[in-house]
Amino acid sequence: MSVLQLRSPIGLSYAAVALLGLCALTDVFEVLLALSVLAQSGLVANPGRFDTLYGVFxxxxxxxxxxxxxxxxxxLWRVRVNAEIFRPDGHKHSRPWIWAGWFVPFVNFWYPRRIVVDIWRASTSARPGASGTGLVNFWWGCWLVAQGVMLVAPEMAEKGMGTPAFGAVVAYTVGYSLLDLAAALLAAAMVRRMTSMQHEKAMAGPTISPEPAA
Incomplete structure (x- = not known):
């Protein structure tokens, strides 16, 4: 069995934040595209043109x-390994669920959040209130609602294309994009914060309990 070693998550955090920023930019573009559809009656009157443009995007x-x-x-895998060193007994789910937890039906509604919460708590300092997981909860709430909206949106689009309900479909798309934008920004903030927490904890070194009085 290999011995776990602390490894810096800073490089991966930069890459993750950059790609989350790209996701946020695509959400902004999607909002602008949807609003332009409402503003240009030609696209609404010719939904096939919109469908082609939206398909490429x-x-x-x-x-x-x-x-x-x-x-x-x-x-997430990198910070989880570090978190196991910080707190070996503080993780409810095994490491493979970092990947599988997003795809297995039903458990994907709570496993990813649980894994992140466990890592967050293992990475915090001993300061009072440092283990609060509000940022994680806001991120996960936005993510869940956005995914629920996304499941309904394609069916709405198919039924509403070229009908008076098409405007409602576009509005629905804007709502999803804004939720996904919020989730991406919160995820980026969470990545940076957790990475910083682990760096600070690693630099502080192991906690040494005081010697009992003789």
């Missing part, structure tokens, strides 16, 4: 999202 956005997911999970 969705392909680019998908590549960005996949790249971001891979790097984010690689960063």
């Amino acid at each position: 969705s392909g680019i956005q998908g590549l960005v999202y996949i790249s971001c997911g891979i790097v984010f999970c690689a960063w």
